[in-house]
Amino acid sequence: MSLCLMRELLDLADKNNRAVGAFNVVNMESVRGIVQAAEEAQTPVILQIAEKRLAHVPLELTGPMMMSAARESSVHIAVHLDHGSSDVVINKAMSYGFSSVMFDGSVLSIDENKKRTAVICKKAAAQSVNVEAELGVVGGSEGGADMQPLCTDPEEVRFFCKDLPIDALAVAIGNAHGHYNGTPHLNFDIVRQIHAVTDVPLVLHGGSGISDEDFRKLIDAGIRKINIATANMDVMLQCAKHYFEVHGRNTDFFELTDLLTDAVYKATLHYIRVFNNKESLEIINQTEGG
DSSP: EEOOHHHHHHHHHHHTEEEEEEEESSSOOOOHHHHHHHHHTTTOOOEEEEEETTTTHHHHHHHHHHHHHHOOSSSSSEEEEEEEHHHHHHHHHHHOSSEEEEEETTTHHHHHHHHHHHHHHHEEEEOEEEEEEESSOOOSSSSSSSSSOHHHHHOHHHHTTTTTSSSSEOOOSSSSSOOOOOOOOOOOOHHHHHHEEEEEEEOOOOOOOOOOHHHHHHHTTTEEEEEEOOOHHHHHHOOOHHHHHHTTOOOHHHHHHHHHHHHHHHHHHHHHHHOOOOOOHHHHHHHHHO
């Protein structure tokens, strides 16, 4: 099992009409909880970290931990750089052995985005590393300024993907990073249209806050990788808050770290089950409801 390429997982998911959960890590507890859930579900996942989080979670510390967790896992795990924008960070992630990197050129013109993505693809191919690109602008904030959503144009996808050896494409369909303001309004038709013009596996960013039913609709429409970050950070915050409210000063640091790990494990396991298949929704409702 252990470390594998992202594209291997996405191709397998495509054959089985499912999506691979890509879970952002922010500390040791999140890494442990995600891997525990993947091993219990016997389902491959992607461990990833976003470039804009590195000010708080340095890559030189977190990267080796992610790699070690993947190599020691009893299931296949890909290790991914999320929202890479600088050559320095992308190269650093590849030097640590990450099996995939994302170049986010979504704020560039489509020509410049394609040109810079092609350069990253060439570097990555030399090291047997997969590449994710982005076209269209996902709303919300990925550790920086808020972005107004700009849905991906299916015809631009056709042009962008032609002769560009990317392994995954993040698309904008009304999804947003962080917390949604109300119910997400997703354009399922655009996903289907994009899926019809390219064989490149499609990625959904901003998965936290989307309903289980909408996840299944997105998967049926062609989404093969779903990013989850905010939801797992939220459960850790809620867990810590509850712990201190209950225990006051009578606290134990290691008890808290175990609780944080367990909170991420439970949340991640739920997402994995939803992403696996339609039938799993009935199982989830039965097991988690009773």
